[in-house]
Amino acid sequence: xxxxxLRSIYLIPYTAWVLLxxxxxxxxxxxxxxxxxxxxxxxxxxxxxxxxxxxxxTISSFWYAFLITLFSLLVAYPxxxxxxxxxxxxxxxxxxIIPSWINLLLKTYAFIGLMGLYxxxxxxxxxxxxxxxQILFTDFSFVFVSVYIFIPFMxxxxxxxxxxxxxxxxxASRDLGANAWTTFRRVILPLTMxxxxxxxxxxxxxxxxxxxxxxxxxxxxxxxxxxxxxxQFLVTQNWGMGSTIAVFLTLFMFLIMIITSGGERGxxxxxxxx
Amino acid sequence: xxxxxRGVILIVIISFVLMVINSKLGEGGSRSSKDSITVYNWGExxxxxxxxxFEQETGIKVIYETFxxxxxxxxxxxxGGTSYDISMPSEYMVEMMAEKDLLLPIDYDKVPxxxxxxxxxxxxxxxxxxxxxxxxxxxxxxxxxxxxxxEGQTFESWDSLWDPSLKGRVVLVDSARETIGMGLNSLxxxxxxxxxxxxxxxxDKLNTLIPNVKAVIGDEVTQLxxxxxxxxxxxxxxxxxxxxxxxxxxxxxxxxEGSNLWFDNxxxxxxxxxxxxxxxxxxxxxxxxxxAQNADYVGYSTPNEAALTLMDPExxxxxxxxxxxxxxxxxxxxxxxxxxxxGIYNELFLEVKMNMN
Numbered sequence: 001x002x003x004x005x006l007r008s009i010y011l012i013p014y015t016a017w018v019l020l021x022x023x024x025x026x027x028x029x030x031x032x033x034x035x036x037x038x039x040x041x042x043x044x045x046x047x048x049x050x051x052x053x054x055x056x057x058t059i060s061s062f063w064y065a066f067l068i069t070l071f072s073l074l075v076a077y078p079x080x081x082x083x084x085x086x087x088x089x090x091x092x093x094x095x096x097i098i099p100s101w102i103n104l105l106l107k108t109y110a111f112i113g114l115m116g117l118y119x120x121x122x123x124x125x126x127x128x129x130x131x132x133x134q135i136l137f138t139d140f141s142f143v144f145v146s147v148y149i150f151i152p153f154m155x156x157x158x159x160x161x162x163x164x165x166x167x168x169x170x171x172a173s174r175d176l177g178a179n180a181w182t183t184f185r186r187v188i189l190p191l192t193m194x195x196x197x198x199x200x201x202x203x204x205x206x207x208x209x210x211x212x213x214x215x216x217x218x219x220x221x222x223x224x225x226x227x228x229x230x231x232q233f234l235v236t237q238n239w240g241m242g243s244t245i246a247v248f249l250t251l252f253m254f255l256i257m258i259i260t261s262g263g264e265r266g267x268x269x270x271x272x273x274x
Numbered sequence: 275x276x277x278x279x280r281g282v283i284l285i286v287i288i289s290f291v292l293m294v295i296n297s298k299l300g301e302g303g304s305r306s307s308k309d310s311i312t313v314y315n316w317g318e319x320x321x322x323x324x325x326x327x328f329e330q331e332t333g334i335k336v337i338y339e340t341f342x343x344x345x346x347x348x349x350x351x352x353x354g355g356t357s358y359d360i361s362m363p364s365e366y367m368v369e370m371m372a373e374k375d376l377l378l379p380i381d382y383d384k385v386p387x388x389x390x391x392x393x394x395x396x397x398x399x400x401x402x403x404x405x406x407x408x409x410x411x412x413x414x415x416x417x418x419x420x421x422x423x424x425e426g427q428t429f430e431s432w433d434s435l436w437d438p439s440l441k442g443r444v445v446l447v448d449s450a451r452e453t454i455g456m457g458l459n460s461l462x463x464x465x466x467x468x469x470x471x472x473x474x475x476x477x478d479k480l481n482t483l484i485p486n487v488k489a490v491i492g493d494e495v496t497q498l499x500x501x502x503x504x505x506x507x508x509x510x511x512x513x514x515x516x517x518x519x520x521x522x523x524x525x526x527x528x529x530x531e532g533s534n535l536w537f538d539n540x541x542x543x544x545x546x547x548x549x550x551x552x553x554x555x556x557x558x559x560x561x562x563x564x565x566a567q568n569a570d571y572v573g574y575s576t577p578n579e580a581a582l583t584l585m586d587p588e589x590x591x592x593x594x595x596x597x598x599x600x601x602x603x604x605x606x607x608x609x610x611x612x613x614x615x616x617g618i619y620n621e622l623f624l625e626v627k628m629n630m631n
Contacts, residue, residue: 037613037614037617053621053624053625053628056628057624057628060628060631112494112497116498116501116503117502117503118501118502118503134442134488136489136503137488137489139631215448215490215491215492216491216494218489219445219488219489219490219491220448220489220490220491220627220630221489221490221627221630221631222631223624223627223628223631228624231620231624234343234345234346234349235343235345235449235450235616235620236613236616236617236620237345237349237613237616238613238617241617
């Protein structure tokens with residue numbers, strides 16, 4: 001099976017995929033970003049991006065993506081840890097994964113009903129004496145629904161990392177006198193850091209470009225880079241500006257990939273020791 | 275490995291069988307584009323019974339597809355690969371599509387029912403002599419509100435939305451021309467202003483409305499109003515009619531400073547395959563009885579004069595949906611301001627939305 005022609009045949013699907021669906025689109029976006037509405041070559045789109053409104057938009061997108069990732073992590077890590085300790089862990093994991101198969105928009109619409117003034121959430125707040133609150137169309141509802149949507153994607157890689165962790169290492173740590181907190185901080189966390197990093201990647205990056213939820217749940221009070229791109233292409237029909245925002249979004253993504261994939265030394269290798 | 279191959283083969287066979295069945299079902303009575311037309315319309319914008327009636331009367335099968343924005347619709351037609359025989363753009367979009375040479379001229383020999391249309395709605399600036407388009411429905415933009423959820427506030431003008439007692443209650447439309455237009459109208463400027471100073475003033479005025487804004491959304495607002503979730507919204511007249519149909523407490527007004535008067539129009543895209551069928555469809559929709567039934571179903575205002583005589587007098591005397599000419603003279607039709615201006619409107623609107631956080 002090791003002859004060369006066969007190996008290059010195997011390479012075809014991968015190369016074709018990367019060329020057609022990764023390199024070509026990015027090249028096109030970069031190309032379009034240099035043209036204005038009349039089809040003239042220009043750098044004005046880039047100048048425009050650094051105007052106050054788009055800069056503010058970028059900062060707020062990052063802030064919300066950060067919040068969403070942080071809360072997803074805070075919920076997902078303990079959940080994943082708990083799951084690895086249960087007896088039928090694959091079943092429990094499946095129960096968490098199943099809702100992520102349902103279309104995102106359908107789930108979002110459900111939240112409009114749940115969080116409405118006459119929805120169950122407000123009915124609950126009223127019975128415990130807090131009274132009706134405007135929940136829908138707030139920052140809170142936006143972060144809450146986004147976290148709900150992203151949690152399964154955060155749990156999976158962390159679960160896999162924790163599951164692969166050799167229990168003997170924890171026993172060793174305890175035998176050597178480390179308490180539970182130190183064991184977690186010095187042994188478990190470093191060994192599962194890769195799971196956390198891939199979790200952050202799959203949550204933070206899509207969170208930057210969330211759209212529709214911004215309108216349906218946040219009532220456009222939160223606007224992300226994704227919304228701005230959609231508007232430029234569909235409403236304003238300014239493909240140049242839309243592409244420019246997309247170029248920056250792509251750059252941010254690479255940046256995050258580089259940051260979260262750094263430091264793949266020692267730690268992972270130890271994890272693989274059996 | 276054997277199981278895997280068997281599985282894959284099974285899936286391929288099943289898919290193929292389903293594909294054959296699907297194409298057999300799709301054929302129905304029609305074998306070619308000669309006896310079918312494809313209608314591309316807004317959602318919920320026609321009485322489905324009329325499509326059946328048209329099929330029975332003419333033997334032409336109707337394939338019906340929907341869109342939810344003028345720009346999206348134009349994009350699809352412009353990119354090609356579609357063969358829509360009828361579409362329903364709004365007035366500024368008719369102008370834009372005509373400029374881009376995406377429309378076919380209408381042959382009035384095949385549309386005798388054009389005489390049913392009120393001349394007031396013909397030969398308008400966006401399509402002189404109705405070369406490419408025939409009005410389908412018309413309406414206004416105004417304020418829908420639910421008095422039972424409010425403390426006696428009344429609405430006559432745009433300015434009443436700025437009332438400090440309405441904190442967090444006003445729902446706006448996620449569309450730049452409408453929202454910036456409201457700012458312009460409230461200052462007494464034209465909806466079609468291209469004066470940057472006026473646009474700046476309108477944006478600043480909208481920024482002061484922010485404390486009162488509950489959300490900036492699209493069609494979802496209908497459900498929110500019907501369910502008493504929202505009390506006040508910037509709404510098109512037909513959408514308001516939908517709300518009132520389901521929730522009788524809701525009322526609708528067109529503000530006195532002026533507002534938008536709009537038209538959705540039947541056109542034949544350049545990509546049409548069955549041009550005769552398209553004309554037959556237009557002529558059918560202009561028939562007095564058909565137009566009356568359709569207006570009754572859809573709830574927007576019909577430009578069909580002959581149809582009005584067949585409709586419930588209570589409906590057509592309702593000033594909220596059929597304003598008299600005096601009121602209409604305060605209203606403005608959107609002009610196509612060009613892509614550059616549209617970009618400026620959208621950037622200003624984005625700024626207002628960003629300030630809400």
